Amino acid sequence: MDIAFKVNGEARQVGVPQTASLLEVLRNHLGLMGTRYGCGLEQCGCCMVLVDGEPAYACTREVGTVAGRNVTTIEGLGSQAKPHPLQQAFLDEQAGQCGYCLSGILISAKALLDRTPNPTRAEVVAALDKHLCRCGAHQRILRAVERAAVKLRNAPVGARRAT
């Protein structure tokens, strides 16, 4: 039986087993390649998505458990042509090297700022601590999240949620 859920605001249906991983469904069935495989063990954060606004590891999440729910991926934040303020802030700070960890980090940052629009440095660190970055762009990433927070606080209310 098909599993129905919303991805980035759009209704989708997939005919896969309930136990298929959300990561594989997003990437190989729905063509949303921005959510990355890192470890399959909930240890690195590369695959982070939002399920009803809460960060979730897509690598171990069974797709059956998101039926009827809203999933947000990096593609749901914004695009190259129209970046989300968080994505723009990462570009402004040049916050990244290889960039492989960034999709997941941007997702966790979005969850944080949706909940806590004016986070302290410690709150940003705590929100991102489950994410690994091997290139050592941490300091730039923290600055970028703080920069985005300022921008989003100053933005009109309607512009804050991209999805």
Place this chain on the structure above:
Amino acid sequence: MTAPALPASLVENPRLDRWIAFQPDRTVRIATGKVEIGQGVVTAIGQIAADELDLPLDRVAVLSGSTTYGPDELYTTSSLSIMVSGGSVRLVCAEVRAKALERAALRLNCSPDDLTVADGQFLQNGQATGQDYWTVAGEIDLSQAVTGSVKPKPAASYKLVGQSVPRIDLPAKVSGAAYLHDVLPADVLHARTLRQPSRGATLAALDEAAIRRAAKGELQIVREANFVAFVSPVESVAEAAAAAAPQHVKWNNVRRIEPAAQEAAWLKGQPAEDRRLGAPEPATKPKRLVEITVSRPYVAHASMGPSCALAEFRDGNLSVRSHGQGMHPLRKNLSVALGLPIERITADHLHGPGCYGHNGADDAALDASLIAMKIPGRCIRLQWRREEEFGFEPVGPAMLVTLHVDLDERGRPADWTTEIWSATHVQRPGGGSGYLLATEALANPPPEVKPTDPPVERGGGGTRNAIPLYDVPAHRILHHLVQRPPVRTSALRGLGALPNVYAVESMMDELASRAGEDPVAYRLSILSEPRARKLIELVAQRSNWKARGPAGTGKGLGIGFARYKNSAAYAAVVASVTVSESVAVDRVWCVADAGLVVNPDGARNQLEGGIIQALSWTLKEQVKLDSEGIASRDWDSYPILRFSEVPDIHAELVDGAGNPSLGVGECSVGPTAAAVGNAVAYALGVRIHDMPLSRERIMAALLKV
């Protein structure tokens, strides 16, 4: 007229059209053999070309890592991309610009000197002439060899070089579209491997039926001698097969190793090729000998994404897409390993997760190719599993370094020996040994490659930065190149620089302490190189070194300095630490001199990244072994530095002062490790010689105080 000496890349790839092409959409394609690994090289090469050709950056399209169109520049290594590839692109562009102006001048019946270039258009007296690069492109013979006779522009005229131009690849990377791993052609087949546990192991039995039951879907099992792969149109089916396979296989002749071999101390006494480099042995016995031994264990590249490759064998031609560090070498090695003529192979680079050296990327390309040749006409997407990435990539070799330093009556080094035990740092297959991991599983594996170490003049491997930059009347290296390490080893960012600089700079602090002098003042007393002195003075200022307080309080500042390879960028680092049961690094100051910096923010990003990676190695990382090989196969058993552990970092580049560009990507690694080691020694009042500076080692050291 004598042409100046050309960079190695131009000697090997003299034809201009290997580097540059004018494209119909009014862009210029610049090809480089160096590849983007998150270090910003594609942007920097674009800046260099745009300046030399008087083009805006958006008219330059950089093609990186193409065996069909681009130059062979070997691997993207040793912080050489800006110096060698950048230097080559600069000469090529200068020469092509001159040729284009000559053609335009002929058409306009004027002298080339009358023409200027703006946005690729040729102007005469500031007026448009209707001529530009693209109108004359057809008349320039780019099949000619570069001569190097056209002098590039003076640095003072650069518009883009020296500017912090934003990375051109980053917008894609923050919006979810970027990597080789994400290329999924319509009829792609997903593949995973079952790795041969060790060289020489033979497959005794494989219960294919059990694996098929576990895979639960359409599955092909590809076998060639001791190489096994699982292939399916459904990725999770291939993955499930590979996950189940180790329970359904029997191997013979598996090499067993002693778990004690995971420690650097094991290296001493192992069979080794011994070399003596530098000054002859001193004629007299040492009078005031000071010795210190430090070590670093095996460490992993630990890329965020497992290695991946795409390969397709169609009509006798193999096309490979890879995130390895050199596509031409990969092509040569695939040719040897597969027995396929090189003309029938193309290799193209696509971006991947950062690798920091020789990881599994090249091996994955052979895996994918072996499978593709068994299933012609289909694109194979091969990805390593996480445990495969940790378990089978070549790791950075453990090193044991002993310094034997004889002092003069003033407490300054008079005679210096750096003695090194290490396995090889360089096992890239290079120009065509064909040695890629899966070849060991084939019917006729190539002979084991004899371990080597690059010459010291080229930066060395285990010997990298073994010779201090300080004024030492006589120095030598005793190098014990250990022949059979327990695991495969190869290049990891900095090679031997980190342990060697850790040793040298630990010694400096020890000698300063013996002399009763401040470590900064002591270093300056034996350092005549002006660029080096300036950095040490500057980092002391930035970190307020004078106010560092007494030793043994649990808090401390420490300094580390080196010039990477003694030929690339200089870096001085001060670290501020708090030590209780474990080490917390609170702040790091780094000042570097990289000569002409093409992209200052990009270079700072590299300094910062090197600092964080070095902190992670120094404080936390060690590859763990069991009797079968690498046992640390996930992020819990191989932890790296986290956001909550990253210090406040101040990284700064000094003015290049007209000096040529020096590779910056690895220069902060050694000094950072050394600065932390010295800071911890100062904070505790006792030195920890062995990395990582773990909780257990801190506790053991505290018992000695």
